[in-house]
Amino acid sequence: MDTITVGQYVFERLKQLQVNTVFGLPGDFNLCLLDYLYKVDGMRWAGDTNELNASYAADGYARVKGIGALITTFGVGELSALNGIAGSYAEHVGVVHIVGVASTASQSKQLLLHHTLGNGDFNVFHRMSSYISKTTAWINDPQSAASEIDRCIREAYISQKPVYIGLPTNLVEEPVPTALLDTPIDLTVQPNNPSAEQEVLDTVLELIKSAKSPVIIVDSCASRHNVKDETHTLIATTQFPTFTTPMGKGVVNENNPRFGGVYVGSLSKPEVKQVVENADLILSVGALLSDFNTGSFSYSYGTKNVVEFHSDYIKIKSATYPGLNFRFVLQKLNESIKSLMTDYAPIEVPQMEGPLKADPSSKLTQQWLWTNLSTFLQPNDIVITETGTSAFGILQTKFPDNVLGISQVLWGSIGYSVGACCGAVAAAQELEKPRRVILFVGDGSLQLTVQAISTMIRHNLTPYIFVLNNQGYTIEKLIHGPNAGYNEIQIWDHLKLLPTFGAKNYDAIQVKTVGELDTMFRCADFARNDKIRLIDVVLEEMDAPINLVKQAELTAKTNASQ
Amino acid sequence: MDTITVGQYVFERLKQLQVNTVFGLPGDFNLCLLDYLYKVDGMRWAGDTNELNASYAADGYARVKGIGALITTFGVGELSALNGIAGSYAEHVGVVHIVGVASTASQSKQLLLHHTLGNGDFNVFHRMSSYISKTTAWINDPQSAASEIDRCIREAYISQKPVYIGLPTNLVEEPVPTALLDTPIDLTVQPNNPSAEQEVLDTVLELIKSAKSPVIIVDSCASRHNVKDETHTLIATTQFPTFTTPMGKGVVNENNPRFGGVYVGSLSKPEVKQVVENADLILSVGALLSDFNTGSFSYSYGTKNVVEFHSDYIKIKSATYPGLNFRFVLQKLNESIKSLMTDYAPIEVPQMEGPLKADPSSKLTQQWLWTNLSTFLQPNDIVITETGTSAFGILQTKFPDNVLGISQVLWGSIGYSVGACCGAVAAAQELEKPRRVILFVGDGSLQLTVQAISTMIRHNLTPYIFVLNNQGYTIEKLIHGPNAGYNEIQIWDHLKLLPTFGAKNYDAIQVKTVGELDTMFRCADFARNDKIRLIDVVLEEMDAPINLVKQAELTAKTNASQ
Numbered sequence A, B: 001m002d003t004i005t006v007g008q009y010v011f012e013r014l015k016q017l018q019v020n021t022v023f024g025l026p027g028d029f030n031l032c033l034l035d036y037l038y039k040v041d042g043m044r045w046a047g048d049t050n051e052l053n054a055s056y057a058a059d060g061y062a063r064v065k066g067i068g069a070l071i072t073t074f075g076v077g078e079l080s081a082l083n084g085i086a087g088s089y090a091e092h093v094g095v096v097h098i099v100g101v102a103s104t105a106s107q108s109k110q111l112l113l114h115h116t117l118g119n120g121d122f123n124v125f126h127r128m129s130s131y132i133s134k135t136t137a138w139i140n141d142p143q144s145a146a147s148e149i150d151r152c153i154r155e156a157y158i159s160q161k162p163v164y165i166g167l168p169t170n171l172v173e174e175p176v177p178t179a180l181l182d183t184p185i186d187l188t189v190q191p192n193n194p195s196a197e198q199e200v201l202d203t204v205l206e207l208i209k210s211a212k213s214p215v216i217i218v219d220s221c222a223s224r225h226n227v228k229d230e231t232h233t234l235i236a237t238t239q240f241p242t243f244t245t246p247m248g249k250g251v252v253n254e255n256n257p258r259f260g261g262v263y264v265g266s267l268s269k270p271e272v273k274q275v276v277e278n279a280d281l282i283l284s285v286g287a288l289l290s291d292f293n294t295g296s297f298s299y300s301y302g303t304k305n306v307v308e309f310h311s312d313y314i315k316i317k318s319a320t321y322p323g324l325n326f327r328f329v330l331q332k333l334n335e336s337i338k339s340l341m342t343d344y345a346p347i348e349v350p351q352m353e354g355p356l357k358a359d360p361s362s363k364l365t366q367q368w369l370w371t372n373l374s375t376f377l378q379p380n381d382i383v384i385t386e387t388g389t390s391a392f393g394i395l396q397t398k399f400p401d402n403v404l405g406i407s408q409v410l411w412g413s414i415g416y417s418v419g420a421c422c423g424a425v426a427a428a429q430e431l432e433k434p435r436r437v438i439l440f441v442g443d444g445s446l447q448l449t450v451q452a453i454s455t456m457i458r459h460n461l462t463p464y465i466f467v468l469n470n471q472g473y474t475i476e477k478l479i480h481g482p483n484a485g486y487n488e489i490q491i492w493d494h495l496k497l498l499p500t501f502g503a504k505n506y507d508a509i510q511v512k513t514v515g516e517l518d519t520m521f522r523c524a525d526f527a528r529n530d531k532i533r534l535i536d537v538v539l540e541e542m543d544a545p546i547n548l549v550k551q552a553e554l555t556a557k558t559n560a561s562q
Helices: A008-016 A031-037 A051-066 A076-080 A082-090 A106-110 A124-130 A144-157 A180-181 A194-210 A226-236 A270-277 A325-343 A366-375 A389-396 A416-430 A441-450 A452-458 A472-479 A494-500 A514-521 A546-560 B006-016 B032-039 B052-066 B076-082 B083-093 B105-109 B124-130 B142-159 B177-182 B194-210 B228-238 B270-277 B326-343 B368-377 B389-396 B416-430 B445-449 B454-458 B475-477 B494-500 B514-521 B546-560
Strands: A003-004 A021-024 A069-072 A095-099 A136-140 A163-168 A176-177 A214-218 A243-244 A259-262 A281-285 A306-307 A311-317 A318-320 A382-385 A404-407 A435-442 A464-469 A506-511 A531-540 B003-005 B021-024 B068-073 B095-101 B134-137 B163-168 B174-175 B214-216 B240-245 B257-264 B279-284 B306-309 B314-315 B319-324 B382-385 B404-407 B438-442 B462-468 B507-512 B532-538
Touching: A003 A008, A003 A180, A003 B228, A008 A031, A008 A144, A008 A163, A008 A176, A008 A180, A021 A051, A021 A416, A021 B174, A031 A095, A031 A318, A031 B306, A031 B546, A051 A069, A051 A076, A051 A082, A051 A095, A051 A441, A069 A076, A076 A095, A076 B083, A082 A095, A082 A124, A082 A416, A082 B076, A095 A124, A095 A144, A095 A416, A095 B163, A124 A136, A124 A163, A124 A464, A136 A144, A144 A163, A144 B475, A180 B068, A194 A311, A194 A318, A194 A325, A194 A416, A214 A226, A214 A270, A214 B475, A226 A325, A226 B438, A243 A270, A259 A270, A259 B279, A259 B494, A306 A325, A311 B319, A325 A382, A366 A389, A366 A514, A366 B177, A366 B454, A382 A389, A382 A416, A389 A404, A389 A546, A389 B416, A404 A416, A404 B194, A404 B279, A416 A441, A416 A452, A416 B142, A435 A441, A441 A464, A452 A494, A452 A531, A452 B438, A472 A546, A494 A531, A494 B494, A506 A514, A506 B306, A531 B319, A546 B368, B003 B006, B003 B177, B006 B032, B006 B142, B006 B163, B006 B174, B006 B177, B021 B052, B021 B270, B021 B416, B052 B068, B052 B095, B052 B326, B052 B404, B052 B416, B052 B445, B052 B454, B068 B076, B076 B095, B076 B124, B083 B124, B083 B416, B095 B124, B124 B134, B134 B142, B142 B163, B142 B174, B174 B177, B194 B279, B194 B314, B194 B319, B214 B228, B214 B270, B228 B279, B240 B270, B257 B270, B270 B404, B270 B546, B306 B326, B314 B368, B368 B389, B382 B416, B389 B404, B389 B546, B404 B416, B404 B462, B416 B438, B416 B445, B475 B546, B494 B507
Parallel strands: A021 A069, A069 A095, A095 A163, A136 A163, A214 A243, A214 A281, A243 A259, A281 A306, A382 A404, A382 A435, A435 A464, A464 A531, A506 A531, B021 B068, B068 B095, B095 B163, B134 B163, B214 B240, B214 B279, B240 B257, B279 B306, B382 B404, B382 B438, B438 B462, B462 B532, B507 B532
Antiparallel strands: A003 A176, A306 A311, A311 A318, B003 B174, B306 B314, B314 B319
């Protein structure tokens, strides 16, 4: 066949980038497009339960596979996805949002179709999305369709930000040359300006040469823009003590002898704070420095020698070098640095706590849960935590190698984790070497996106869903209104959720004591992710990780400030 | 007390307009604001399960009480509500959207707070909302707070469109003079320009005088801008045959001897089509002429003598009279018209079908359901139907007097009806004379917003929830892809939903035959809305109201058009 349809072209391009599941919902403006998804071998339609869940799922999928996609319908569908898309924008996640829009004829006649504002303006939702998209395409002729699709997909992948493609119903079946598919989308990053790059390298090497107590801090963009290997080489070569931020947790292997824990400004453990803040050089890789990621901006380095490596610029002390990509800089740095490291004497790094001992009949606590979770985790696991007690508690858990941590620390939309879990587990089970996916979500956040569980059941996906059953929005109670009605929720019977959503092969278990959960964590049967599992973890209402308690105090203060 | 806080002021103002329930979710940027809700007697915080449901609920509440309100938090919360708000915009519903935003200090320092895009731009979400708001306020000083709040609430009420108020955390506790509350918000509509109004009246009276076979068509804006009384007087005075559109169904009492049924262009019943299209004058009240409301624009009047009465303009044939409000025009028309009507001989109007007879053991059909529903309905009921088989089927049901029909025909966001039901039932039970609320939703649409049921349980609200269990998105299957995977859904066990969400006092019943549902419709116990009820109505997958089948064909054609 010399030509294929525009509809099929989109899915062939996505598949070339290992996108094998597309998230979203049908709507009459995208049905013809969806027909072509089924024509591409190895493509799966998720068929989500609502667009917000679909957008979270596409984000979770992209965090595992590097890029994700969702399809919604004009107006109603696309607007429901905006919160999830904005989260991908804030947190650097490459998501392709394809919106099925009315035919070009309907648009030019300004018909008062359903799903419009009734004013003939077909472009308004596109304009709204443009604020939270790296780029957009409003396709209105078949000639430019292929190149516009390629441009958007490329941009999503390279920039790790969402993009928006509006595709009218009548263009889906237009032909484009099949041969276009033979040339892969160019995903290469432009090489850095050589002289600016050399200037950066020289300056950084000079700083390293004279440093006595340097440290490395790794944040989430090192994962999102995938410089994990370069970062591990930097650590191995320099032997500098290395820390992560909350959002960066998991990027550095925590069994690495040079890994010293999580740095969160004033909320850090004292021994971590001491090493970082007494350093005379900070090499910061992929920083995304929001309040929750920094203990409300309580970083207090003792040095001005800070080098920030970013995907699109490098900063050395006060000087910014725009347009430089950190991958090439780190690669060249790793080559040049070896000869410098001869007389650096590595200092000891802080160690994370091992599992706690406790009376098996004692009630479960957040402290026990997070510290002892490490006995259950395996290398390559994907651990998803919700903005709430989980995202803070997980910082106490020592990860095995290559664990991927997913948490929406900056955007912080409650309910995200359940939708993201659906996407992450779809991706994880498509990998050559499948990975287990383990979700921790509070009972309050779960209520926002609970029907994402139905989609996981539908596709026989087998995550572990730990529901932290503590009677409401504990994170909010800590910030303001511990006894306020608005922080309460309707109490659900979590154990009934899986059968209600039609699960056949599942486990639903409640645990209340240390002994019950400890037995579960050490059980070989439980460790095999051969079915979907929901574990209702009963915890005290106001029990919370200590770093969350402190963060909540800082947040309350910021919110009250004039 | 000489002053009250800005926070309390908002809720006092809303209460003055009979808003007694505020929808939304807590978030750390709105917690202090929510404290003041509890200080106002007779105010209830809904505590919804997600912001989309909250926005639908505020819309449903407003359709019953004339205005509704929801509170979300900056970024994450407000974006999740946008689809619902856009629906209120498209369908003329007055909703006040209050967003708790970061403190003015955080804004001016451009702090990289959670719930931001990480770029220091605090105004971006406000800009996105402005596209779907009649007006907005971004409050940044206590001096203008009260007047800005009043301006927005007034605008929502008068225009019946959503408005947006951004309220920073630190301004909530600022004082405003209590005395401001003594002057009610001015809700009067500006009088019409007298000479333009007189010109319209003269022209319309002239048209009426020479008409032999005039008809009245009533649409949804007659309800939203509340000219129901004026419309009923017009019908009584003129005795003209009167029809409604699909969106207008319920605005005219269907026992009115001059009510002739629903006009939907080519999808109308032949006897309706005949009367309307042979008329020599059409008086159209509150039209909102979208595709689903007009049988894909298949109106074919035989006359050019069309008068459109709108809330903000009047149109006579091709002439538009901007700025004229239909209330005053209709009132004056009703006064002047009496003397004209002496020699008009009313023609007969078509009648709606009565309940069907069928073998009690036969399987339920859509046709039987919708036609026989009238045996269950009572005067003053509120009937909510989802965009799907329900919104089309309900057109076959004869309503008792003063039934309020709620359906999102223009915006058509699936899942809307469940959220709207939560708001409508909250409003209905606050009325001096409470009303029953009866929801019809398909199994596919239910999945998008199912957790709204939890909120109804939480507040002991007692709707009837009829779930049309027909295995997927039947409306989509009719438009395109009857056997396509994307139109399938995960099958749920609907009878487990209420207990899963913690209901104690409830009924959950499945019906499959005509006899089972007929018995239920005629049961006195069932007729008392003393508990929440879910009725799982098992129907054939491709069974659909005939008007939906025809509409789906027209829609498929429009979508394919070049």
